[in-house]
Amino acid sequence: MLFVIIGHDGPDGAALRPKVRPAHLENLRPLVSAGKVKIAGPFTDGSGSLIIVDMENEAEAIAFANSDPYTTSGVFARVEVKPFRQVFPEVA
Template sequence: MYFLVLGTDAPGKSDVRLRTRPQHRAYLRDPDGHPVKVHLGGPTLSADGETMNGTLLVVEAGDIGDVDRFVADDPYSRAGLFARVEVRPWAWSLGTPETTR
């Protein structure tokens, strides 16, 4: 089952994002014990197209609880970067996961 994860940065936390970004990126590539596979991901941007202000992920997992635990263990979450995180089940209907690898 696929899920969309949308994290919105808390105001004034750009230093937290920059400091923890290497650990966050490593975690997404090797989630150490989590049954979650990240298919797509990247930062969301403000209207200027340059300032990172959140995170968007498309992940695959057995259930939403697995995704919630995965997000809670993300270095960004542990560092208090996000003001809000939304996890939604998602039906992949345009393109296929196989073409994104």
């Protein structure tokens, strides 16, 4: 099942992001290798990041979002996790 994770940067997000980025990417690497990360990256306005992941359930997606180094280190002040249904491109 797909989930959208939106991390909203906190007031220190811009300063913390470069320092925490290596740990954040390392945390994503196993999911990327398993094909579970569909898209990920920062918003160009500096307000946060978006990750679309394929997880078994919402609890797993929430646990992942809450344990991400960007969350635990204060880059993200708030994280949203929402179930997502892909329409285009069409999937079987």
